[in-house]
Amino acid sequence: xxxxxxxxxxxxxxxxxxxxxxxxxxxxxxxxxxxxxxxxxxxxxxxxxxxxxxxxxxxxxxxxxxxxxxxxxxxxxxxxxxxxxxxxxxxxxxxxxxxxxxxxxxxxxxxxxxxxxxxxxxxxxxxxxxxxxxxxxxxxxxxxxxxxxxxxxxxxxxxxxxxxxxxxxxxxxxxxxxxxxxxxxxxxxxxxxxxxxxxxxxxxxxxxxxxxxxxxxxxxxxxxxxxxxxxxxxxxxxxxxxxxxxxxxxxxxxxxxxxxxxxxxxxxxxxxxxxxxxxxxxxxxxxxxxxxxxxxxxxxxxxxxxxxxxxxxxxxxxxxxxxxxxxxxxxxxxxxxxxxxxxxxxxxxxxxxxxxxxxxxxxxxxxxxxxxxxxxxxxxxxxxxxxxxxxxxx
Amino acid sequence: xxxxxxxxxxxxxxxxxxxxxxxxxxxxxxxxxxxxxxxxxxxxxxxxxxxxxxxxxxxxxxxxxxxxxxxxxxxxxxxxxxxxxxxxxxxxxxxxxxxxxxxxxxxxxxxxxxxxxxxxxxxxxxxxxxxxxxxxxxxxxxxxxxxxxxxxxxxxxxxxxxxxxxxxxxxxxxxxxxxxxxxxxxxxxxxxxxxxxxxxxxxxxxxxxxxxxxxxxxxxxxxxxxxxxxxxxxxxxxxxxxxxxxxxxxxxxxxxxxxxxxxxxxxxxxxxxxxxxxxxxxxxxxxxxxxxxxxxxxxxxxxxxxxxxxxxx
Numbered sequence: 077x078x079x080x081x082x083x084x085x086x087x088x089x090x091x092x093x094x095x096x097x098x099x100x101x102x103x104x105x106x107x108x109x110x111x112x113x114x115x116x117x118x119x120x121x122x123x124x125x126x127x128x129x130x131x132x133x134x135x136x137x138x139x140x141x142x143x144x145x146x147x148x149x150x151x152x153x154x155x156x157x158x159x160x161x162x163x164x165x166x167x168x169x170x171x172x173x174x175x176x177x178x179x180x181x182x183x184x185x186x187x188x189x190x191x192x193x194x195x196x197x198x199x200x201x202x203x204x205x206x207x208x209x210x211x212x213x214x215x216x217x218x219x220x221x222x223x224x225x226x227x228x229x230x231x232x233x234x235x236x237x238x239x240x241x242x243x244x245x246x247x248x249x250x251x252x253x254x255x256x257x258x259x260x261x262x263x264x265x266x267x268x269x270x271x272x273x274x275x276x277x278x279x280x281x282x283x284x285x286x287x288x289x290x291x292x293x294x295x296x297x298x299x300x301x302x303x304x305x306x307x308x309x310x311x312x313x314x315x316x317x318x319x320x321x322x323x324x325x326x327x328x329x330x331x332x333x334x335x336x337x338x339x340x341x342x343x344x345x346x347x348x349x350x351x352x353x354x355x356x357x358x359x360x361x362x363x364x365x366x367x368x369x370x371x372x373x374x375x376x377x378x379x380x381x382x383x384x385x386x387x388x389x390x391x392x393x394x395x396x397x398x399x400x401x402x403x404x405x406x407x408x409x410x411x412x413x414x415x416x417x418x419x420x421x422x423x424x425x426x427x428x429x430x431x432x433x434x435x436x437x438x439x440x441x442x443x444x445x446x447x448x449x450x451x452x453x454x455x456x457x458x459x460x461x462x463x464x465x466x467x468x469x470x
Numbered sequence: 471x472x473x474x475x476x477x478x479x480x481x482x483x484x485x486x487x488x489x490x491x492x493x494x495x496x497x498x499x500x501x502x503x504x505x506x507x508x509x510x511x512x513x514x515x516x517x518x519x520x521x522x523x524x525x526x527x528x529x530x531x532x533x534x535x536x537x538x539x540x541x542x543x544x545x546x547x548x549x550x551x552x553x554x555x556x557x558x559x560x561x562x563x564x565x566x567x568x569x570x571x572x573x574x575x576x577x578x579x580x581x582x583x584x585x586x587x588x589x590x591x592x593x594x595x596x597x598x599x600x601x602x603x604x605x606x607x608x609x610x611x612x613x614x615x616x617x618x619x620x621x622x623x624x625x626x627x628x629x630x631x632x633x634x635x636x637x638x639x640x641x642x643x644x645x646x647x648x649x650x651x652x653x654x655x656x657x658x659x660x661x662x663x664x665x666x667x668x669x670x671x672x673x674x675x676x677x678x679x680x681x682x683x684x685x686x687x688x689x690x691x692x693x694x695x696x697x698x699x700x701x702x703x704x705x706x707x708x709x710x711x712x713x714x715x716x717x718x719x720x721x722x723x724x725x726x727x728x729x730x731x732x733x734x735x736x737x738x739x740x741x742x743x744x745x746x747x748x749x750x751x752x753x754x755x756x757x758x759x760x761x762x763x764x765x766x767x768x769x770x771x772x773x774x775x776x777x778x779x780x781x782x783x
Binding site: 174176177180280284285320323324325326327333337338339358454455458459461462463465466467468469470 | 506512529530533534536537589592593596597598599614618619697700701702703704705709710713714715716717718719720
């Protein structure tokens with residue numbers, strides 16, 4: 077308690093609300109974290125909660141509801157229903173479309189967002205922990221973590237899984253129309269070449285600064301997290317003058333409509349989305365999926381619990397439920413991404429799930445996948461992304 | 471100042487606007503003078519400067535704004551050209567008891583969510599959508615429809631989404647002009663077109679202005695319609711602002727862009743109003759009401775009045 081009191085004093089010394097609102101400084105956030113975790117506040121918004129964010133869930137009675145804030149259409153509906161009928165809590169789903177949106181909402185709510193489970197991408201987790209947006213997991217309540225593959229636990233952003241457990245991971249490649257591009261494409265350099273030739277005016281790229289600049293960096297053997305200005309400038313020059321005139325859309329989910337409707341010839345795409353699109357296409361043989369080479373991205377979304385979560389017991393129960401091997405398989409079938417569960421590749425093959433080469437990759441392929449970073453170059457990448465869009469729209 | 475009971479009627483609106491319009495815009499203006507402190511910060515205001523405005527005025531901003539302005543002006547013009555005859559027909563030609571149902575029909579698109587409507591068009595216009603298949607089947611087009619992700623698609627979507635906002639104020643304005651004035655004009659010898667351009671349209675002017683503003687201003691800030699249907703060709707400046715707030719987490723630069731956008735839209739409207747004012751200047755001179763003695767016969771604008779007086783006599 078004395079510790080919280082110290083923090084409250086810091087909050088008070090920060091004074092004006094404006095300073096607190098300019099939250100993302102470390103000091104502001106310490107105050108914020110304690111405001112969310114302090115006993116008084118928690119007692120007000122979470123009757124069953126403990127005294128600190130780390131000890132919210134103790135294995136007590138599961139609350140009667142649960143709110144999940146996640147990416148759109150990211151969990152199998154039948155699992156959500158089954159959780160409600162077998163464990164009890166009714167689930168409210170809300171969705172965001174970017175990590176930034178998730179973070180800004182949690183920051184603005186200062187621990188009173190009402191969300192229990194959130195699903196941030198790994199690289200954003202250190203920022204969220206540092207700013208007190210997440211509460212620690214009580215792994216004793218999540219015994220099913222033993223079904224997770226060690227390769228997908230203990231990642232750099234949360235080495236001992238204190239705050240997060242892998243929900244799904246994926247990678248970036250591209251899909252092309254074999255009836256138009258008759259040669260074989262295998263690398264990002266091929267992608268760029270085809271975009272400027274056969275697929276000119278019929279090419280889409282992901283609507284994301286990192287993935288857009290990534291195409292150039294991966295094709296040229298440059299670290300895609302580079303903050304070297306010369307490399308970034310060369311990237312900008314290439315994307316704006318050489319690639320942009322040939323782009324027809326910035327589409328993060330070509331699997332949703334562009335592939336089934338045959339709108340584009342060449343599309344940068346995440347693996348699970350490409351799989352869904354080709355599964356829904358009336359003419360699946362027309363499309364070829366390629367994992368981008370020689371290097372590409374790996375991203376991992378993670379189960380985590382928001383600071384000040386009103387239903388921590390239900391949140392732990394849900395994460396434990398969803399990690400059960402049989403449920404992991406249902407999730408994989410629905411979203412088309414690897415959930416990080418152990419031996420799931422064999423289980424999926426036994427189940428006869430379609431197009432598993434979009435979901436599972438060889439260890440050699442995984443070697444070529446690199447995590448993104450939220451670093452000093454982020455603003456510059458956004459600038460390049462906007463300049464490319466402006467050039468493509470001209 | 472008016473007596474207090476009258477003023478009290480406006481208090482809810484004033485409070486609402488002050489809290490939810492003036493205060494947020496004020497915050498945006500305030501943020502725009504700040505800067506982004508480090509990679510995990512969004513904005514700080516301990517050092518104030520105009521540097522963000524200098525950064526915002528980049529070639530990217532101008533070319534994106536140019537595209538936005540094109541969509542805004544072309545979309546508004548099309549809405550006006552399509553909306554005006556419909557509104558006139560509804561207000562003047564249709565039997566009054568049928569107007570209610572027509573207004574309801576105009577509003578039908580609003581019953582569905584904005585995004586769903588726009589994505590509906592994306593499905594329709596796709597190269598393998600049913601419109602494309604149908605046109606090929608009946609032999610109107612040879613290959614698949616190549617409209618999606620072009621500016622034509624953007625305009626189709628814009629007109630569809632914003633037409634009701636143009637038709638409704640025009641309808642009200644035409645309706646208010648009233649039949650007796652049109653009859654009087656005809657009695658005085660004016661034809662259909664003269665009546666429309668010299669009686670109905672000038673009196674409906676406020677409705678035209680309202681319709682144009684109701685379409686143009688939201689359209690300049692809307693980037694959903696343009697990106698969903700225009701793809702890369704639907705790049706709008708609203709996205710630029712959103713990208714700074716979200717992806718770059720640079721609220722200071724995003725705010726500066728938002729303030730610039732507000733200023734440029736205001737300037738565009740001012741320029742547009744000035745152009746219209748100049749174009750209408752000779753017409754206004756011709757139409758001005760002359761009280762007292764008739765002007766000397768040599769004055770050319772007086773020809774119209776003379777004509778009308780002659781008919782009246």
